[in-house]
Amino acid sequence: MDVDARRRVPRADVVLNDPRLVAAAERLGRQVVKAAVTSALEQVRLGTVAPEEVVAACVRSLPATAGGLRPVVNATGVLLHTNLGRASLSAAAIEATVASAGQTDVEFDLHTGARSTRGESALSALLSAAPAAEAALVVNNNAAALVLVAAVLAAGREIVISRGELVEIGDGFRIPNILESAGARLREVGTTNRTTVADYADAIGVETGVVLKVHPSNFVISGFTSSPAVRELAGLGAPLVVDIGSGLLRSDPVLPEEPDAQTVLADGADLVTGSGDKLLGGPQAGIILGGKQYVDRLRRHPLVRALRLDKLRLAALEATLRGPRTPIYEALHARVEPLRDRAETIARELAGRGVDATAVASEATIGGGGAPGVVLPSAAVSLPPRYATALRQGDPAVVGRVERDRCLLDLRTVPPDQDLKLRNAILAVSVTP
Ligand SMILES: *Cc1c(COP(=O)(O)O)cnc(C)c1O
Numbered sequence: 535m536d537v538d539a540r541r542r543v544p545r546a547d548v549v550l551n552d553p554r555l556v557a558a559a560e561r562l563g564r565q566v567v568k569a570a571v572t573s574a575l576e577q578v579r580l581g582t583v584a585p586e587e588v589v590a591a592c593v594r595s596l597p598a599t600a601g602g603l604r605p606v607v608n609a610t611g612v613l614l615h616t617n618l619g620r621a622s623l624s625a626a627a628i629e630a631t632v633a634s635a636g637q638t639d640v641e642f643d644l645h646t647g648a649r650s651t652r653g654e655s656a657l658s659a660l661l662s663a664a665p666a667a668e669a670a671l672v673v674n675n676n677a678a679a680l681v682l683v684a685a686v687l688a689a690g691r692e693i694v695i696s697r698g699e700l701v702e703i704g705d706g707f708r709i710p711n712i713l714e715s716a717g718a719r720l721r722e723v724g725t726t727n728r729t730t731v732a733d734y735a736d737a738i739g740v741e742t743g744v745v746l747k748v749h750p751s752n753f754v755i756s757g758f759t760s761s762p763a764v765r766e767l768a769g770l771g772a773p774l775v776v777d778i779g780s781g782l783l784r785s786d787p788v789l790p791e792e793p794d795a796q797t798v799l800a801d802g803a804d805l806v807t808g809s810g811d812k813l814l815g816g817p818q819a820g821i822i823l824g825g826k827q828y829v830d831r832l833r834r835h836p837l838v839r840a841l842r843l844d845k846l847r848l849a850a851l852e853a854t855l856r857g858p859r860t861p862i863y864e865a866l867h868a869r870v871e872p873l874r875d876r877a878e879t880i881a882r883e884l885a886g887r888g889v890d891a892t893a894v895a896s897e898a899t900i901g902g903g904g905a906p907g908v909v910l911p912s913a914a915v916s917l918p919p920r921y922a923t924a925l926r927q928g929d930p931a932v933v934g935r936v937e938r939d940r941c942l943l944d945l946r947t948v949p950p951d952q953d954l955k956l957r958n959a960i961l962a963v964s965v966t967p
Pocket residue numbers: 675676677678701703748749750751752777778779780808809810819820902903904
């Protein structure tokens with residue numbers, strides 16, 4: 535770079551004092567703005583940004599919030615995408631989260647001025663949603679619920695579990711290891727494809743802490759298979775815990791094979807565990823429902839303090855349970871015709887602007903530990919494959935999927951009120967004649 539150009543590189547402190555960046559620093563923090571200034575000045579030095587454009591370049595590159603996580607439009611067609619944060623909170627849950635973010639009565643009775651039970655109203659919302667449960671407890675996530683169950687009911691003892699249910703839940707974490715980490719021993723019964731009631735009955739003895747039935751929530755074994763129903767395992771004389779995975783509280787006709795808490799408890803399970811952010815559609819949480827004597831034993835264990843939920847998630851969970859239908863419910867139950875209409879509208883608008891876009895039929899899945907093998911008919915906007923990367927790196931970030939050399943944006947996982955945003959994101963990265 536010549537001397538003249540170097541002399542024209544503005545000084546960082548001068549740039550930082552620009553009123554637009556002073557205002558940004560008040561909102562986002564000085565560190566975030568400073569980082570943007572540093573990188574914009576670097577671009578000036580490289581000659582990719584003009585010196586007089588440096589503030590505008592900074593403002594453009596500032597993140598929307600001081601937090602590092604960026605919002606993503608999930609157009610993958612995978613309803614519960616673990617890498618994209620699983621369930622989206624409902625508007626009601628978002629509002630409740632924001633309302634609870636400051637000081638709040640999470641453990642305080644405003645009526646009497648005395649301390650109250652933490653999260654009591656969220657627990658009562660759970661019990662109203664699954665009345666077959668006598669009591670409820672919430673912890674950090676379903677893995678934590680399993681650790682707690684193992685620590686309280688089976689530490690130093692055996693957990694009787696079918697070989698067909700030794701599930702790896704993701705990112706290398708396996709349920710057997712999680713259970714053993716709490717000091718329980720596994721007593722594996724049956725085979726990968728078939729386990730009978732007699733297999734369980736033969737294994738139950740003085741060493742048994744619990745019988746655990748785990749829903750194989752992310753794979754399907756088909757063919758010569760069988761495993762006993764919850765009702766058959768309930769009568770074996772050992773406490774029966776069922777990990778339903780998805781957190782579905784009541785049966786859903788769209789997912790006939792998916793176990794739900796209400797049915798499993800009515801069939802005789804002593805405890806049910808599940809996730810808050812899968813089909814329940816709420817924040818990350820571990821939901822524990824069941825008999826009062828068991829839940830009370832769990833509640834008294836010191837681990838509960840280590841695994842407890844914060845006020846934000848308690849607020850979100852209660853609003854999810856008491857509020858209107860969740861985004862995941864809407865996505866699961868959306869009829870395919872309106873999805874097709876939306877895909878056609880978007881594709882037509884894009885084609886009118888010179889983009890190679892068409893509406894195509896697509897298949898969405900549940901993903902993230904629920905209803906394996908279930909395919910939901912859907913509709914997608916189909917684009918040339920290069921859009922996949924461009925959209926992912928755009929603003930807002932849009933994640934689709936590449937199939938048969940096309941980038942598909944599946945609308946079952948995009949709420950209808952995001953269509954305009956989606957269309958604009960596509961136009962922003964399109965190069966049209
Ligand atoms: C997802 C899943 C878990 C883990 O739940 P987290 O809430 O992610 O901890 C455990 N068991 C089953 C069957 C699952 O599907």
